[in-house]
Amino acid sequence: MEASDFALLVLRLVLGLTMAAHGYNKFFGGGGIPGTAGWFDSIGMKPGLFHARVAASTELTAGLGLALGLLTPVPAAGFVALMLVAAWTVHRKNGFFIVKEGWEYNLILAVAAVAIAGIGAGRLSLDYLLFGTSGVYAFLHGWWGLLIAVVLGLAGGIGQLVIFFRPPAPAS
Template identity: 80%
Template sequence: MTAYSVGLLILRVVLGLTMAAHGYNKFFGGGRIKGTAGWFDSIGMRPGVFHARVAASTEVAAGLGLAVGLLTPVPAAGFVALMLVAAWTVHRHNGFFIVKEGWEYNLVLAAAAVAIAATGAGKFSLDYALFHGTSVFGWLHGWCGLLIAVVLGLAGGIGQLAIFYRPPTKV
């Protein structure tokens, strides 16, 4: 057991469970899917019910996937896509800093997930348990992991924005 392996485990679990909690909250917290859908409609992501379900499901799946370290670049790509859409639709007009509801937090979550995809999930992960010693393992970290996370994440986020985002009109 090394500090490196434990450090990756801590980062993965905290980052992943934080994201999964956001998804859980969309499903079961306050306004649930209906309330989240109304909010999505109000920010220009229509149809709101569709986006509420997609966002909540992606947050839970990407969060849990990263937390357990399963096919790590794929959940990392989910983080990138989610944070890109959130930064663009909600936070970009507020500047960088989170204290003014800027996109700082979105950047940190996406960058941390990409960094984990680049380093690999570590020895205490399902990637290591299932794929160490196989050819698949090479795709789950290093440049391959980083590129999968960034390219797939950007494609997902940009695609969703291009297809569905319609900025709300100011009244």
């Protein structure tokens, strides 16, 4: 085992389990799905119940998928879509820096996931275990992994915004 494989495992686990925790919290924390649905409605992502379920499910599955290194570009695309929607709907108006609730954190999470898709999940991953000796593995990292993560992620995020986002009217 190389140090880089261990480093990728640590990065995948921290990034993936952090995202999965956000999904878990949407399902079971505080107000659960009904509370999350009300929040989605309030930011203009309607219908809120649909988006609460989609966001919670995507955060949970993308997070676990990245942590496990399973079909890595696909969960990385989930990160891109999630973070694009969060940055646009919630954080954009606050500027860049997270200390003012800006979109800095969203950018870091999305780019880190895309970087993992480009580098590959490493030898300590399900991708390597299941596909390491097959031609499929070539599509799970490198330029293909990068392309899959970016294109699918942007398509998912932009599509969701175009179809569902209706900004609330400014308060008078």
